[in-house]
Amino acid sequence: MEERVNNLLKSGYFKDCNIDEKGFGTFTSPNKSTQSLSNDFLIKARTLKREGDMENKDNKPEAIENYIQSIIFYIKGYREEEMRIGKSQSVGYYKSLYKYTRDIYKMVKNGTDQKIFVHKILVAVKFHHLSLETKGNETEMSKNINELYNLCQELENFPKIDNIEDLYQNLSNN
Numbered sequence: 001m002e003e004r005v006n007n008l009l010k011s012g013y014f015k016d017c018n019i020d021e022k023g024f025g026t027f028t029s030p031n032k033s034t035q036s037l038s039n040d041f042l043i044k045a046r047t048l049k050r051e052g053d054m055e056n057k058d059n060k061p062e063a064i065e066n067y068i069q070s071i072i073f074y075i076k077g078y079r080e081e082e083m084r085i086g087k088s089q090s091v092g093y094y095k096s097l098y099k100y101t102r103d104i105y106k107m108v109k110n111g112t113d114q115k116i117f118v119h120k121i122l123v124a125v126k127f128h129h130l131s132l133e134t135k136g137n138e139t140e141m142s143k144n145i146n147e148l149y150n151l152c153q154e155l156e157n158f159p160k161i162d163n164i165e166d167l168y169q170n171l172s173n174n
Contacts, residue, residue: 041077045070060107064114067104071097071121072165079162087132094129101125117171120159127152128161 052066074097082090101121108115131149134142152158159167 039077039080041073041080045073045077048073064104064108067107068114068118068168071101071104071118072168074100075121075125075161075164082132087135091129091132094125094132098122098125098129113171117167120167121164124159124161124164 048066048070052063052070055066056063074093078090078093078097081093101118105115105118105122108118127149130145134145153160
């Protein structure tokens with residue numbers, strides 16, 4: 001067991017490891033600072049998500065509205081984090097955001113403007129995630145994903161990760 005822990009620590013993925021007398025371990029990562037993921041957008045996103053969770057049983061439309069707003073704040077916060085820590089280290093944020101958005105998509109009624117909007121978010125987040133994940137890879141698949149991402153970014157109606165808030169404003173004004 002000790003050898004396995006030492007190998008994990010040597011790999012550089014974990015900064016520290018504390019194992020108690022029962023053999024349970026706590027690992028801390030050097031990539032996570034105490035400041036990490038604490039920008040104002042992410043704090044607001046978590047608050048809106050919590051509010052949505054509390055309202056979900058009694059007032060589903062209000063909960064969905066809070067969830068959608070939280071997604072927008074998550075995107076803004078993750079974009080800020082992406083600039084701070086680098087694109088390659090922010091891939092996981094978008095991967096989890098895609099899963100969260102997919103769950104919200106399933107909650108929204110079919111045939112509504114909200115459903116269309118959340119679908120656009122799914123496309124934008126997935127494309128951004130794949131673009132980040134494949135950047136710098138030299139495989140044919142990576143090149144094709146990046147080429148497709150760049151082509152789609154040139155389309156006028158393609159949902160771009162940085163334009164989600166504008167799309168939401170248009171939805172709210174209608």
